[in-house]
Amino acid sequence: MNVKGGTPQQDIHATAMTLETLLNLVCGPVTRLGEVPCIKRNSIAFVVAKNNEGNGAWQSDYNGNGPKGRSRFAENCNWGGAMRTETTLKRTPLFNIYIKYGAKIVAFGGWELPVQFSSILEEHEAVRKEAGLFDVSHMGEVLIEGKDAESYINYLVTNDVTKMKKNGVQYTAMCYPDGGTIDDLLVYKLNNDKYLLVINAANIEKDVEWMRLHIEGDVKIEDISNEMAQLAIQGPKAEQILQKRTRANLSEIGFLQFSQHVSIAGIPDVLVSRTGYTGEDGFELYLAASKAEELWEKLLDTGKEAGLKPCGLGARDTLRFEACIALYGQELANEISPLEAGIGFAVKINKESQFIGKTALSAQKGTGLKRKLTGIEVTGRGIPRYGYRVFSGEKDIGLITSGMRSPSLQKNLGLALLSPKYTDPGTELQVEIRNKKVDAVVINTPFYKRG
Amino acid sequence: MTKVTASLLYSEDHEWVQKLEGNRVRIGISDYAQDQLGDIVFVEHAEVNDQVTANEAVGTIESVKTASELYSPVSGTIVNVNEALEHAPEIINEEPYGAGWLIEVEMSNPAELDELLSESEYQNFVSEGEE
Numbered sequence: 001m002n003v004k005g006g007t008p009q010q011d012i013h014a015t016a017m018t019l020e021t022l023l024n025l026v027c028g029p030v031t032r033l034g035e036v037p038c039i040k041r042n043s044i045a046f047v048v049a050k051n052n053e054g055n056g057a058w059q060s061d062y063n064g065n066g067p068k069g070r071s072r073f074a075e076n077c078n079w080g081g082a083m084r085t086e087t088t089l090k091r092t093p094l095f096n097i098y099i100k101y102g103a104k105i106v107a108f109g110g111w112e113l114p115v116q117f118s119s120i121l122e123e124h125e126a127v128r129k130e131a132g133l134f135d136v137s138h139m140g141e142v143l144i145e146g147k148d149a150e151s152y153i154n155y156l157v158t159n160d161v162t163k164m165k166k167n168g169v170q171y172t173a174m175c176y177p178d179g180g181t182i183d184d185l186l187v188y189k190l191n192n193d194k195y196l197l198v199i200n201a202a203n204i205e206k207d208v209e210w211m212r213l214h215i216e217g218d219v220k221i222e223d224i225s226n227e228m229a230q231l232a233i234q235g236p237k238a239e240q241i242l243q244k245r246t247r248a249n250l251s252e253i254g255f256l257q258f259s260q261h262v263s264i265a266g267i268p269d270v271l272v273s274r275t276g277y278t279g280e281d282g283f284e285l286y287l288a289a290s291k292a293e294e295l296w297e298k299l300l301d302t303g304k305e306a307g308l309k310p311c312g313l314g315a316r317d318t319l320r321f322e323a324c325i326a327l328y329g330q331e332l333a334n335e336i337s338p339l340e341a342g343i344g345f346a347v348k349i350n351k352e353s354q355f356i357g358k359t360a361l362s363a364q365k366g367t368g369l370k371r372k373l374t375g376i377e378v379t380g381r382g383i384p385r386y387g388y389r390v391f392s393g394e395k396d397i398g399l400i401t402s403g404m405r406s407p408s409l410q411k412n413l414g415l416a417l418l419s420p421k422y423t424d425p426g427t428e429l430q431v432e433i434r435n436k437k438v439d440a441v442v443i444n445t446p447f448y449k450r451g
Numbered sequence: 452m453t454k455v456t457a458s459l460l461y462s463e464d465h466e467w468v469q470k471l472e473g474n475r476v477r478i479g480i481s482d483y484a485q486d487q488l489g490d491i492v493f494v495e496h497a498e499v500n501d502q503v504t505a506n507e508a509v510g511t512i513e514s515v516k517t518a519s520e521l522y523s524p525v526s527g528t529i530v531n532v533n534e535a536l537e538h539a540p541e542i543i544n545e546e547p548y549g550a551g552w553l554i555e556v557e558m559s560n561p562a563e564l565d566e567l568l569s570e571s572e573y574q575n576f577v578s579e580g581e582e
Contacts, residue, residue, distance in 0.1 A: 104489075120515045121490045314489070314516055383493050383513050404515060405492040412493075434511065 092137035109202035114312040123315035130307030131235030140204035140225040148217025160351040173338035175357030229292030234282030241303035265298040279323025322448035342373035375445035380438035384414030454482040461573035462524040479552040488514040531555035
C-alpha cells in the first residue's frame with residue numbers, strides 16, 4: 001500500500017490500527033546489561049514475572065524485596081520506584097495462556113503483558129509471511145449510546161463521525177483545546193445512536209474522565225473495558241485461518257468495516273473487524289472476556305498448520321513501527337498534536353460541527369507546523385532510539401520518537417519529530433547516539449508497505 | 452534454569468570472564484543475559500589498544516527493543532575483539548559462551564578477578580533474582 005502524508009491511501013492505511021499506549025516510565029539513556037528487562041527504555045518497564053523453564057512453576061518478582069539481581073536493576077531505572085508501589089498490575093483474561101505458552105512477561109501501562117512468546121524476530125516474520133495471534137485485551141472499550149451520540153462524539157474527536165456508515169470504523173484523535181493529543185482511538189458505528197470507542201490501555205481513566213467532563217446532550221457513557229477481550233489475528237493468512245471457524249463470509253468485510261454478532265468456533269457474539277496495527281491484512285475480534293481463552297486456543301489450533309504463531313507486544317511494536325503507525329506515548333502525546341504526528345488525515349478542520357481543539361489545530365494548519373513526524377535511516381553505525389536528539393550540523397532540530405533495527409528491512413530506522421525545514425527525503429542529518437553524532441538521512445514513509 | 456559454564460567467572464552485570472594464558476582474559480555475556488535481552492541486533496565496543504577500567508562502560512549491546520551498556524569486569528588493555536559480531540551479532544544469542552565472546556583484555560590488576568563470582572555463586576545470584 002502506498003502511503004504518503006495526508007492522501008486517501010494513508011487514511012486507509014493508518015486507520016487500520018488499534019492503539020497502544022505506553023507508560024511514561026522512563027529508564028535511563030542506556031541501561032546496564034543487567035537491566036535488560038527494560039524492554040523499551042521509555043515504555044515497557046521490567047520483567048516482573050517469568051515462566052521458569054525447569055519446572056513450569058510460575059514465579060514473580062515485583063514486590064521489591066531483596067532479590068539483588070533484579071531489584072538493583074530496577075533502581076537504575078526511573079520507573080524502579082513506580083514499580084515498587086505498583087503491586088496491583090492488571091491482567092487480561094488470557095494471562096494463564098501467557099504462562100502456558102512460556103511468554104516473557106513485562107509490566108506495560110499498568111498491565112502484565114507478554115513481550116514475546118518465542119522471539120520478537122520470529123513472531124514479526126510470522127505476521128509478515130503467514131499470520132500471528134495477539135492478545136490486545138488491555139485496550140479500553142467505551143460504549144456511547146443515546147440520540148445525541150453522533151454529535152457528542154463529533155465534538156470530542158477531530159475526525160468527522162457524521163461521514164461514518166453503520167458497521168464502519170474510523171481512526172481519530174481526541175484533543176485538548178490547545179491541540180495536544182489526549183488519545184488516538186477507533187470509533188465503531190454500531191448503529192445510528194450507538195458507538196464503540198476503542199482507546200489505549202494506559203489512557204482509559206484519563207479518556208473516560210474527559211468524556212464525562214464534556215458530556216453534551218442525551219448520551220450514556222459506559223466503560224466496558226473489563227468485560228471485553230480483544231484478539232488480533234494478523235498477516236496474509238489471517239483471513240483463510242479465521243474463515244475455517246466461521247460461516248460468516250469474511251471476504252465481505254472490507255477494510256475498516258466490521259460485522260457484529262458473528263459466531264466463531266462456536267463462540268457467539270464476536271465483533272469481527274478488518275483492522276489492525278501491523279501493516280498487514282487481518283482482523284480484530286472483540287468478545288466477552290470469559291470466552292477469550294477458548295477462542296485463542298481454537299484459533300491457534302486451527303492456524304497451526306498455516307504457520308499461525310502467538311505473538312507478543314514486542315512484535316506488535318516492530319510491525320507497527322515499520323508501517324509507521326503512531327504509538328501513543330511516543331509519536332502522539334499530550335504535548336504533540338495530531339497534525340505534528342502525521343495523522344492530519346484524521347483531523348477534519350472544516351467539518352460542520354465545533355470540536356475541542358479546532359481553534360488551535362486550525363492555527364497550526366494556517367501558520368505551518370513547528371515540527372513534523374519524519375522517517376529517517378541511520379546510515380552510520382548505530383540504532384536510533386526514543387529520545388535521542390537529531391542534529392543538522394550543530395543545530396538541534398528535533399528528537400527520535402521511535403527507532404529500531406527494522407526486522408523486515410534490515411536497516412536502522414527511526415521516526416523523528418523534526419523542524420519542517422529538514423524533512424524532505426534525502427536531507428542529511430545526524431542522530432546523537434551515546435554522545436556521538438551518527439549520519440542519517442530523511443527517507444519516505446511508511447518504511448514497509450505490504451506487497 | 453540458566454546455562455552456566457563452570458570454568459568461567461561471572462560479574463553481577465552478567466558478564467563472564469575466561470582466563471587465557473598469562474594475564475589475558477576473554478569476556479562475554481552470560482546465557483541469562485542473552486536470554487533476557489532477546490534477539491541481539493547490534494554490538495559496539497571499545498577497540499584494540501583502548502584502556503578499560505573495571506565496572507566502567509566498554510560497549511553497548513542492543514537487542515530488537517533495547518540498548519544495554521556493557522561494563523568491563525576487569526581493568527587493562529583490549530588486545531582482541533570479536534569482529535564476527537559486527538555483521539552477525541546474533542551469534543551471542545546462539546553461543547554466548549563460545550563464538551559469541553566479545554573482547555579480550557590484558558589485565559593490569561589480576562586481583563580484580565577475586566571480586567567476581569564463581570559458577571555456583573552466579574547461578575545463585577541469577578536464581579535469587581528470579582524468585
